[in-house]
Amino acid sequence: MGPVQWGDVPTWVAAIFAGGAAWFAYQTIKSQRQQISEQQQFIAEQSINLTLERSELHAAAEDRKWAQARQxxxxxxxxxxxxxxxxxxxxxxxxxxxxxxxxxxxxxxxxxxxxxxxxxxxxxxxxxxxxxxxxxxxxxxxxxxxxxxxxxxxxxxxxxxxxxxxxxxxxxxxxxxxxxxxxxxxxxxxxxxxxxxx
Known part of the structure; x- marks a missing residue:
C-alpha cells in the first residue's frame, strides 16, 4: 500500500471554490424561499385586511342607503x-x-x-x-x-x-x-x- 494521492493544489482550490459556491447557492435559495414565504404571508394578511375593509365600506354604504328610508x-x-x-x-x-x-x-x-x-x-x-x-x-x-x-x-x-x-x-x-x-x-x-x- 502506497501513500495517498491528494492531487495538486489547483484541484484543491477548485474543489474548495466549488464547495463554497454550492454552499453560497444553497444559502441564497434558502433565503429566497424564506423571503417568498414571508411575502406570501404578507400578501395573505393584506388580502384579509382588504376584504375586511371592503366589508366595512359595504356595511357603511348600506347604512347610508337605508338611513333616510328608516326615517x-x-x-x-x-x-x-x-x-x-x-x-x-x-x-x-x-x-x-x-x-x-x-x-x-x-x-x-x-x-x-x-x-x-x-x-x-x-x-x-x-x-x-x-x-x-x-x-x-x-x-x-x-x-x-x-x-x-x-x-x-x-x-x-x-x-x-x-x-x-x-x-x-x-x-x-x-x-x-x-x-x-x-x-x-x-x-x-x-x-x-x-x-x-x-
Missing part, C-alpha cells in the same frame, strides 16, 4: 264613518298618515291598499296634527314631493269591514338618492323591485 313613518288605523245619529259602525276605511322625519325630501309617495286599491283622498297635514283630523289642503296622488319634516294623509275608499281588514295599507316612496322603497303595515321596510311593482 319615513307610516301611521295607519281602521276608521269608522259616523251615522247621522252619531252612532259608529264597523270600520269602513283606512286612514294612513305618512311622516317624513328625515332632513331631505322623498318623492313619488303613494299608498296602496291590498294589491289593487289606491287612495281615494290625500291631504297635506300640518306636523302638529299628525294624529288629528284632516285640517290640511287636499292634494293629488301620488305626492310627487314630500319635504323634510312634512306630513301627508291618505284615505282609502269606503268598504265593508271585511274588505277593509283584507286590504291593509302599503307605503311606496323614492328616497332622495333615487332608491324606491316599500313599507308595509307591519313595519317591514324593503327596497322595491326594479320593475316598480309593490
Amino acid at each position: 319615513i313613518h307610516m301611521h295607519h288605523r281602521e276608521a269608522t264613518a259616523t251615522t247621522i245619529h252619531g252612532v259608529a259602525g264597523d270600520p269602513d276605511h283606512w286612514i294612513v298618515t305618512v311622516q317624513n322625519s328625515s332632513e331631505a325630501p322623498v318623492h313619488e309617495v303613494d299608498v296602496r291598499f291590498g294589491t289593487a286599491h289606491l287612495a281615494a283622498e290625500v291631504y297635506e297635514v300640518p306636523p302638529s296634527a299628525v294624529h288629528g283630523p284632516n285640517p290640511g289642503e287636499r292634494i293629488v296622488r301620488p305626492v310627487h314631493l314630500l319635504g323634510a319634516r312634512r306630513v301627508v294623509r291618505f284615505l282609502s275608499q269606503h268598504w265593508t269591514a271585511a274588505t277593509v281588514h283584507n286590504n291593509r295599507p302599503q307605503l311606496l316612496f323614492t328616497d332622495d338618492n333615487g332608491v324606491r322603497w316599500t313599507l308595509d303595515s307591519h313595519g317591514k321596510l324593503e327596497e322595491a323591485p326594479a320593475d316598480g311593482s309593490p
Whole structure:
C-alpha cells in the first residue's frame, strides 16, 4: 500500500471554490424561499385586511342607503264613518298618515291598499296634527314631493269591514338618492323591485 494521492493544489482550490459556491447557492435559495414565504404571508394578511375593509365600506354604504328610508313613518288605523245619529259602525276605511322625519325630501309617495286599491283622498297635514283630523289642503296622488319634516294623509275608499281588514295599507316612496322603497303595515321596510311593482 502506497501513500495517498491528494492531487495538486489547483484541484484543491477548485474543489474548495466549488464547495463554497454550492454552499453560497444553497444559502441564497434558502433565503429566497424564506423571503417568498414571508411575502406570501404578507400578501395573505393584506388580502384579509382588504376584504375586511371592503366589508366595512359595504356595511357603511348600506347604512347610508337605508338611513333616510328608516326615517319615513307610516301611521295607519281602521276608521269608522259616523251615522247621522252619531252612532259608529264597523270600520269602513283606512286612514294612513305618512311622516317624513328625515332632513331631505322623498318623492313619488303613494299608498296602496291590498294589491289593487289606491287612495281615494290625500291631504297635506300640518306636523302638529299628525294624529288629528284632516285640517290640511287636499292634494293629488301620488305626492310627487314630500319635504323634510312634512306630513301627508291618505284615505282609502269606503268598504265593508271585511274588505277593509283584507286590504291593509302599503307605503311606496323614492328616497332622495333615487332608491324606491316599500313599507308595509307591519313595519317591514324593503327596497322595491326594479320593475316598480309593490
